Structure formats: structure tokens, C-alpha cells
Amino acid sequence: MFVNKLIEFIKEKNSPIVVGLDPRIELIPNVVKDKYFKKYGKTFKGAAEAILEFNKEIIDSVYDIIPAVKPQIAFYEQYGIEGLKVYNETCKYASVKGLLVIGDIKRGDIGSTSKAYSNAHIGKTEVEGESLEAFYSDSITVNPYLGDDCLKEFVGDIEQYEKGMFILVKTSNPTSSQLQDLVVEGRKIYEKVAGIVNEWSSKYIGKYNYSSIGAVVGATYPEEAKNLRNLMPSSYFLVPGYGAQGGTAEDVIHNFNEDGLGAIVNSSRGIIFAYKKEKKWSEEDYGKAAREAAINMRDDINKTLESHGKKYW
Numbered sequence: 001m002f003v004n005k006l007i008e009f010i011k012e013k014n015s016p017i018v019v020g021l022d023p024r025i026e027l028i029p030n031v032v033k034d035k036y037f038k039k040y041g042k043t044f045k046g047a048a049e050a051i052l053e054f055n056k057e058i059i060d061s062v063y064d065i066i067p068a069v070k071p072q073i074a075f076y077e078q079y080g081i082e083g084l085k086v087y088n089e090t091c092k093y094a095s096v097k098g099l100l101v102i103g104d105i106k107r108g109d110i111g112s113t114s115k116a117y118s119n120a121h122i123g124k125t126e127v128e129g130e131s132l133e134a135f136y137s138d139s140i141t142v143n144p145y146l147g148d149d150c151l152k153e154f155v156g157d158i159e160q161y162e163k164g165m166f167i168l169v170k171t172s173n174p175t176s177s178q179l180q181d182l183v184v185e186g187r188k189i190y191e192k193v194a195g196i197v198n199e200w201s202s203k204y205i206g207k208y209n210y211s212s213i214g215a216v217v218g219a220t221y222p223e224e225a226k227n228l229r230n231l232m233p234s235s236y237f238l239v240p241g242y243g244a245q246g247g248t249a250e251d252v253i254h255n256f257n258e259d260g261l262g263a264i265v266n267s268s269r270g271i272i273f274a275y276k277k278e279k280k281w282s283e284e285d286y287g288k289a290a291r292e293a294a295i296n297m298r299d300d301i302n303k304t305l306e307s308h309g310k311k312y313w
């Protein structure tokens, strides 16, 4: 079951953090880019191959200190088919290195279309009686705004293939309140979504009392997190927004339960492009810089959890 593995990896590595693999070609070191642009020209193929080498070095540098990575598919899609191939190669490489892969795909459509998205990312696609895997991931992000019949289509594959999903509840962006905080029938919309997530979560609880059906709760909304933690006690929270978006360890603390579990905090730019932030790093050191940034983030969150009496393992 996805959530059991996630918890075991978090405990083994003493690390409730996720590294987001959101490559931006303009920030990839020239030593990597130049090689591929020379070989393939300034093309999608050149960009995609540079991204793959970059991602592999990042994964090699952090795989032993984190439980999971989260590639955001948009950063690959923008390079067309070549980008999508590299998305999948990145997911598989991370998995071979012993990491859980959270495919940040944010899908959701009418039921029958959601099923096709589910086949593509956490299930299998049938071709004349053959069951084939399109893209590899252990868990995905899902947009709930089409309602229950959309979510239901992902749940079948979660059960059958022991995968997970994180449903968007309260997102980290500055204007997330514009729609998510509207009050309808006495409750904010994100609270209503939390109610739906809680219902789905409680049907798929693993051996550590957490569910493979989780929620996305932005690090930038600590007050809302307190409320959401109570509304979805068994849901695992994916918490993006630490670092580059301004979220701090203190901000994310309410996403964790008293057992020190219940949340996994993501940082993308802050880790993978850490080499850009300090003069001490040369371009070639981008892997080392990412490792140091991931260790600092892990220690920051662990120290803060301990100071709140929330870490017991």
C-alpha cells in the first residue's frame, strides 16, 4: 500500500520531505546544457536530454536522504513528446533508486475521462487484451472540482495497483482564497472538499492508520492547516510551498499530527537549483548543493517537529 511504504521510508530516512523535480532549462548548468545543444541543436530533444542528465544527478545526490520525489509534468510537457519521455524516464530512474514517485499531474475530468488519466498514470492501459503501463508513478495529484464521480475513477486503480493520490484541498498560491475560501452553506469550499477527501480517505486506511488517499495543503496557509488537520485526521498531507514560496518549518508544523506523521513537505526550486544561491558552489556542484539544501530542509523540519513535541520515532 502506498501510504504504508511512504511512512516506512519517512521513518527509515528520518525525513518527511519531498524533492520536487521541476526543471527549468534556463537554470540548468551550462556544463550540462551545452553538451546536448551541441549534439541535438537548440531543440526539444536537446533540452529534454539535458533535463534527464540534470535530474539523474539530483536523484543520485539525494536518494538516500529523502523518501520521495515529485516531478511536475508541466515542466516536461513544455518540451513536447521528448519532454514527456524524459518525465517517464525520470520517474523510473527515481523508482529504481528506491524513491517513491509522486507524479504531479493535477488531473480530473468527467468520470470516463478521469479513468483514462488514471490508466495513464497509476493504472494500466488495455490494448487488445494486453495491460500496458504508460507512465510510472506511485501516487498522483488530482483536482477534485468535477466531484465524486471523477475521484471514484482513480480509486479503483489505487486499490488494484496499491497506488495513492493527493487531492487538492487548499493550494499554496496567493489567490487560492478567491474560490477555495468562498462560504457556501456555512462552510468554506476547501472545507467541503476536505469533507469529501476525508470520506474517501477513511475507506482506505493502511496499517499505520493513514490513508493512501491524501490531500494537498499549501505551506503558505498555516492557520487553515490547523483546521484541515482536524477535518482529515487520517489523510496524508502533501505540503508544497516551503522555501521558494515563503513557507517555513513553523508554517508547516500544523500539517503534522501529534505522532509526527501525516505530512510530507515539498520543495522544488529551493533544492534543485540551490547551486545558484550561494557563491561557494560552482556549476559542476549542482548535485552537492542540492544535497546540502535537502539536508538543511530535513533538519529544519525535524528540529521544529521536535520543538513542538511531535516526533516520536
Ligand SMILES: O=C(O)c1cc(=O)[nH]c(=O)n1[C@@H]1O[C@H](COP(=O)(O)O)[C@@H](O)[C@H]1O
Pocket (backbone or CB within 6 Å): 020, 022, 072, 104, 141, 170, 171, 172, 173, 216, 217, 218, 240, 241, 242, 243, 244, 245, 266, 267, 268, 269, 270
Ligand atoms: O500539487 C502541488 O504539488 C502543488 C500544489 C500547491 O498548492 N502549490 C504548489 O506549489 N504545488 C506544486 O509544488 C511545487 C512547488 O515548487 P517550488 O515553489 O519551486 O518549491 C510546484 O511543482 C507546484 O506545482
